[in-house]
Amino acid sequence: MTATTRKTTKHKLLPNAFMARAIELSIENVRSGGGPFAAVVVRDGKIIAEGVNSVTTENDPTAHAEVMAIRAACKKLGIFELTGCEIYTSCEPCPMCLGALYWARPVCVFFANQAADAAKFGFDDAFIYSEIQLAHADRKIPMIQMMRKEALAAFRAWKQHPTKLRY
Amino acid sequence: MTATTRKTTKHKLLPNAFMARAIELSIENVRSGGGPFAAVVVRDGKIIAEGVNSVTTENDPTAHAEVMAIRAACKKLGIFELTGCEIYTSCEPCPMCLGALYWARPVCVFFANQAADAAKFGFDDAFIYSEIQLAHADRKIPMIQMMRKEALAAFRAWKQHPTKLRY
Numbered sequence: 442m443t444a445t446t447r448k449t450t451k452h453k454l455l456p457n458a459f460m461a462r463a464i465e466l467s468i469e470n471v472r473s474g475g476g477p478f479a480a481v482v483v484r485d486g487k488i489i490a491e492g493v494n495s496v497t498t499e500n501d502p503t504a505h506a507e508v509m510a511i512r513a514a515c516k517k518l519g520i521f522e523l524t525g526c527e528i529y530t531s532c533e534p535c536p537m538c539l540g541a542l543y544w545a546r547p548v549c550v551f552f553a554n555q556a557a558d559a560a561k562f563g564f565d566d567a568f569i570y571s572e573i574q575l576a577h578a579d580r581k582i583p584m585i586q587m588m589r590k591e592a593l594a595a596f597r598a599w600k601q602h603p604t605k606l607r608y
Numbered sequence: 609m610t611a612t613t614r615k616t617t618k619h620k621l622l623p624n625a626f627m628a629r630a631i632e633l634s635i636e637n638v639r640s641g642g643g644p645f646a647a648v649v650v651r652d653g654k655i656i657a658e659g660v661n662s663v664t665t666e667n668d669p670t671a672h673a674e675v676m677a678i679r680a681a682c683k684k685l686g687i688f689e690l691t692g693c694e695i696y697t698s699c700e701p702c703p704m705c706l707g708a709l710y711w712a713r714p715v716c717v718f719f720a721n722q723a724a725d726a727a728k729f730g731f732d733d734a735f736i737y738s739e740i741q742l743a744h745a746d747r748k749i750p751m752i753q754m755m756r757k758e759a760l761a762a763f764r765a766w767k768q769h770p771t772k773l774r775y
Contacts, residue, residue, distance in 0.1 A: 460755045467762035471769055477762035497773040500688045501679055502711040508670050521667045531759045533751075536740065537707025542749060543736045544669040544704060550751045553759030562763045563774060569710045573703065573740060582709060584700075584717045588627045592698045592720030595634035595644035596729045602638055606664040607730060 459483050459529040460551055466493055467506070467531035474498055477562070478506040480530035482514035482523060482547070489526070490514035506530060507538035511545045521608055523547045532559055535566040536573060544608075626650050626696040627718055633660055634673070634698035641665055644729070645673040647697035649681035649690060649714070656693070657681035673697060674705035678712045688775055690714045699726055702733040703740060711775075 459481055466479030476494030483489065492509030496502055507530050514523055523545040532554035534542055542550055560567040577584040599605060626648055633646030643661030650656065659676025663669055674697050681690055690712040699721035701709055709717055727734040744751035766772060 457754060461758070464755065464759045464762065467759065468765050471762060471765040471772070474771075474773070476775065477766040479762075496688050496711070496775045500682050500686055502682060502688045502690075502713075502775070503670065503675050503679060503708045505711075512668055512670060515667050515669060519667055521663050521669045523669075531762055533753075535707055535711075536703050537705075537711060539740065540702055540704025540707060540736055541670045543732060543739065544663070544672075544702075546669075547749065550749055552751060552753055553755045554763065555753070555756065558756070558760065558763060562766055565710060569707055570740075572710065573706065573737070582714065582717055584719060586700075586719055586722070587624060588631065588720045589722065589725070591628070592631045592634065593725065595631065595638060595646075595698055596721065596725060598635050598638040599644040599729055604641075605638070606641070608643065608663045608669070 457529070457551070459488065459527070460531075460553060462488065462491070463506075463529045463531045464553060466491060470494060470506075476506075476564075478530070478532050480506040480510040480528060482510050483527045483529065484514075484523075484525055490517055503537065505535065505538050506532075507534050508541050511541055515545070521545075527551065532556075533566070535559075535564075536569045624696070624718070626655065626694070627698075627720060629655065629658070630673075630696045630698045631720060633658060637661060637673075643673075643731075645697070645699050647673040647677040647695060649677050650694045650696065651681075651690075651692055657684055670704065672702065672705050673699075674701050675708050678708055682712070688712075694718065699723075700733070702726075702731075703736045 470493040478494040481488045490513035492506045494506045495504040526547045529551045533552045533556045556566040637660040645661040648655045648658045657680035659673045661673045662671040693714045696718045700719045700723045723733040
């Protein structure tokens with residue numbers, strides 16, 4: 442991760458009720474046995490869904506706060522995008538959650554703690570950001586390519602599918 | 609993404625039954641109305657879980673093949689890590705799935721199609737990798753920091769929690 446990338450935009454924002462709610466949930470979640478992370482999804486000035494880190498409580502490594510909030514909001518809206526929504530998360534999204542946010546396509550993301558803060562308390566967020574920079578074979582979890590020729594058939598089938606739903 | 613990062617390690621691997629299964633599932637999934645992606649989790653030489661892209665069929669933007677396979681495998685194993693497992697995915701993981709893989713901590717990841725292939729067929733994988741490189745404020749989905757001081761309380765609560773389960 443370059444210095445530019447890790448540079449944080451510090452806006453002079455007043456305390457915000459939606460972020461305050463995300464922070465409150467993140468603290469409550471620690472007391473409930475979960476990780477110190479929470480997020481809320483806001484649409485038209487109202488919270489439509491909340492999520493807390495449930496990795497250890499649900500035995501699901503993908504159950505981060507943002508992922509949980511996105512899933513809950515999409516379920517409520519009955520659609521796979523969060524067009525017109527804002528997301529308030531108690532901590533800068535890890536790469537998984539950043540990716541999830543891009544796929545969900547909200548208008549804007551507000552965050553409080555930084556990935557470096559999470560790293561200080563033992564979480565892998567900053568480590569995973571650094572791994573993304575490395576060549577596949579140099580990563581701590583090696584990534585090895587094989588059988589691309591055979592796999593391309595899936596993309597060709599997708600291209601030819603007459604009623605596919607793009608996302 | 610640097611040229612180094614996007615360089616792919618091409619091993620001379622023979623066709624593999626686990627990858628063949630992932631590719632088969634990815635093609636079947638297109639016919640079933642889903643995206644052209646699938647993944648399988650292997651432990652001790654056996655497939656213990658499979659996942660297919662279910663974004664549009666489940667209205668969940670996080671329901672990518674790797675995420676679905678990881679969730680299914682963890683549910684089966686009753687734990688939030690995939691220690692000792694290998695993952696075979698029909699396409700190079702997007703940033704969300706790469707993050708999910710790091711949190712799941714398998715031994716190794718095998719992939720077939722590349723992110724650039726997915727991009728050619730209209731998927732945002734390569735775009736999201738490029739966005740990660742940008743400063744928060746320069747991203748297509750702006751990321752704005754606020755209330756860090758208040759949010760740090762969650763990490764302090766985590767540090768002080770006597771029976772926390774690290775992940």
